[in-house]
Amino acid sequence: MLLAILLPFLSFMVRGKILTGIVCLILQITVIGWLPAAIWAALSLNNARADRRNEKLIRAVKQNQR
Known part of the structure; x- marks a missing residue:
């Protein structure tokens, strides 16, 4: 949960949601x-x-x- 708050894009990347992670990084x-x-x-x-x-x-x- 801490990862999701501090580095949201990385939270998605770790769970295998690469495209969602990229969109989150842009945001x-x-x-x-x-x-x-x-x-x-x-x-x-x-x-x-x-x-x-x-x-x-x-x-x-x-x-x-x-």
């Missing part, structure tokens, strides 16, 4: 754009974590139904 270059870039990266990170958690729950429910 981040401006002083005004730093805050929206940091918020975008943090929200994206939280959404990715929630998606993984949901997938894990879905697999667990499917496995219990068998």
Whole structure:
């Protein structure tokens, strides 16, 4: 999470979203754009974590139904 706030573009790059990271870097270059870039990266990170958690729950429910 700290990486997403301090270096938002790098947060996307580490997760394999290269094009999104480049767009974020362009936004981040401006002083005004730093805050929206940091918020975008943090929200994206939280959404990715929630998606993984949901997938894990879905697999667990499917496995219990068998």
